[in-house]
Amino acid sequence: MSATSSAQPVLIYDTTLRDGSQGEGVSFSLQDKLNIAIRLAEIGVEFIEGGYPLSNEKDVAFFEQIRKHDLGETKVCAFGMTRRRSMKAEDDPGMKALVAAQTPCCTLVGKTWDFHVTEVLRATLDENLDMIGESAEFLAKHSEVIYDAEHFFDGYNANPEYALKTLKAAAEAGAKWLALCDTNGGTLPERIAEVTKIAKEAMASYDLQIGIHCHNDCELAVANSLAAVDVGATQVQGTINGIGERCGNVDLIAVIANLGLKKQGYSVLGGRSLQQLTELSRFVYETANLQWRNNQPFVGQSAFAHKGGMHVHAINKAASTYEHIDPAMVGNERRILVSELSGRSNIEAIAGKYDVGDDKELQNKILAEVVRLENRGYQFESATASFDLLIRRVSGKFRPHFETIKYRVVAGDRDVNNHVAFAEAIIKLQVGDTLWFDAAEGHGPVNALDAGLRKALSGAYPVLSEISLIDYKVRVVDSGSGTAASIRVNIESTDGKETWGTIGVSDNIIEASWQALVDSVEYKLHRSEA
């Protein structure tokens, strides 16, 4: 895993903030962009493409702000297109925006494919070569230049001689990197290797290196990137989690893990540990407000999850029997799933963690209860706190801290005195011999219930003031009958130190939410006594 003296370094070029932001549903705030850039620098990513300053004021602000941060050896890159057709480079607004970004590195994209030059740019082939050369030359006076050859592989297929001429134009002008882009993502690995090798050999007389930029339209972006590395590319461009337009850019997480842990002869991220990869992946998903891809290689929640009884049986004997790497190497962890397919092996595997010991009868009871609840739509895979309570209940260790006498919520489209939607909850609870009755307002009925529940309990259990909800998700379990279907609510809570997930299922979203809220509070109260 660590770099050896003979290992070939492969530099990582992240474009999550630029190409990634083209992905459907992706939108970063300025602060989001700064946070991601800082994280990328921390793990040792060599290049961070921050944005396209000509087209976007947010990106201009990003380059201004990021200069105030010490990113170590990581270079921030501003991205732009070659100068316009009938304009000097120094007069071109795009070139000016790149220089104004004051980044140590500029990434210049230009056309390779003759068809694009004549039909999209409406320029002659020679004009395009001038645009590439003069733009690169101008930028090279101010910063390191990376030339991104758009549609390189499609362009090479259409007109190989011209495609190589465009590279040469950038090389002669002083570009330090030529990144070959499979912009449409349609090229297969064997062709990526073949054409990358030709390009590298054709540029051998220049003092520059080759990069690769792949998209995942054939589900081959990782294989394509590795194929290019195998014939001498020393920079891989991509995005964290593969976010990006259409099917996404190549997922740098998988590229880094494969180069660092699986392939022989390469070093990545300067030989640093890759134990931050899982956290980085999840941080980017959360920041982009995207759902995690649970089955994502290396870092997904399910990447080292074992469900079938036979596999779990073997895993207990030796982890390598069903795991290609130790999950800790990428900061991930093994999970033994509780599910319909659970055999005794699964229950045994979790027994230690939950102090169930060797009590076979108890293990059977737990399994039966899990199966019963799963048939009603529960899933304990992320609701670990509810699962903890289930084990306490089945094993007789659960002591309820309160009894719900009743709750009720009212919500409507306007209050008496103003014209905003309102929601309020009333709650009656019993703790020991004392009745507590309270009410709370909220942004919606669940928020009101949450506030009311903790308000009603605050007298008896002041410790509850520490907890707050950090996520709330609703899923229709059987979507066949619309809003009348079964509703699964997942809630994530935190006390600032620990976070825990709880679940509720009902055909009524309020009731499902209430179950999850009650579990969250009960879990906290049980933990506080431990």
Add this chain to the structure above:
Amino acid sequence: MSATSSAQPVLIYDTTLRDGSQGEGVSFSLQDKLNIAIRLAEIGVEFIEGGYPLSNEKDVAFFEQIRKHDLGETKVCAFGMTRRRSMKAEDDPGMKALVAAQTPCCTLVGKTWDFHVTEVLRATLDENLDMIGESAEFLAKHSEVIYDAEHFFDGYNANPEYALKTLKAAAEAGAKWLALCDTNGGTLPERIAEVTKIAKEAMASYDLQIGIHCHNDCELAVANSLAAVDVGATQVQGTINGIGERCGNVDLIAVIANLGLKKQGYSVLGGRSLQQLTELSRFVYETANLQWRNNQPFVGQSAFAHKGGMHVHAINKAASTYEHIDPAMVGNERRILVSELSGRSNIEAIAGKYDVGDDKELQNKILAEVVRLENRGYQFESATASFDLLIRRVSGKFRPHFETIKYRVVAGDRDVNNHVAFAEAIIKLQVGDTLWFDAAEGHGPVNALDAGLRKALSGAYPVLSEISLIDYKVRVVDSGSGTAASIRVNIESTDGKETWGTIGVSDNIIEASWQALVDSVEYKLHRSEA
């Protein structure tokens, strides 16, 4: 795309119903399994692994039921392990279960890796060879035998001589297929090719063919499967959408599309059209109750979606500039996304569809309204009916069919007379000069609102009796503050002929749901007049 006389056929072996069902959150009913099998046969999949009859009564029932269906040339396979260590094949319960399944084909899995034989099976290496050979020989009397060599690549790395002996044991016993399994998904494409080639050559004297079975733990399953095909494998095992344990099996959708449309020299699905692939992918997601992977290659909703203004500009000139294949070849379609990054090109591209024509001022107004709403958390990408209404509103063509005077919902944990959670809604509307006041009960407040809204409008608009909700989704847009965060509600409605999506955003889930319900009804009423 169509098979030529010289093209090498590659047969598709689907294990969605067996290995796919090991995926986290995946659970098929008997009817689900039958429905999927029938669809797979329709598109021409050659082998369908239906289940593991020894371990699962649902699978036993599946094999009984599927026999009643005519699946054409598609062969159903029953899956099982080699016989137990100290038992004759004919006495082994697993062998008996396979025979009892009465399938034209049985898939027998056996151990390749010496470590697994001695440490997991607790058998000697020779005992394992006998178990493979005798099991295959027994099954070959009843059906075609496919031998799945578990952990073939890891086993070959550990002990190449023994790994090939296990294949030979199956081959000598009459197996017609030897499927090489990268069970842990940790092998890289170059090694898959190298070892598959060795295995194929070692088995050249037998009358059999080689298959490949990959998992996606390195994000390389598609590349690995194609690499094996390139050295002579003629069967690819995988699952639809790549569902399966951990990071999943190889996605057969991408395998089929790459072999059928991208790679030269192969034919797949007997040369049939691949235009059913997108529908098949979505059908399996829906049946498994999994969320679609929007960026899935070839068949994802975003696979041919264009967001950046520059790309859309070029797409309008020639689709091939940013599309590696025609989306219609796999039954998918191009989408022009409405988003923050929308330039004029995007709005122009949708203008034709929505009859906005050449009115630049109107296009600018639409764009401004989209940006304003997106900043508040709206996303029109799947809420096409709400987007349609937005255009009608901005262009002055929207005529409200009713005015909401007020709505209110009450929900609680028990009714006066029984002990189930309840919800009721009261609604007051104005249509023309008439006030309508009505109330409805429901499974939760949104269901009650939906019922109440359509009940209150039924007098004025009987056409609304045709519509029903088919899906309801809730997403916290900013998850930073739990239940007080902004809530995005997506509703999908149908009238039996068309389905349409609407959206609502608010910090109150009830208000967000109400907006989406109102849009759904308004869309239907506007369409009914068209």
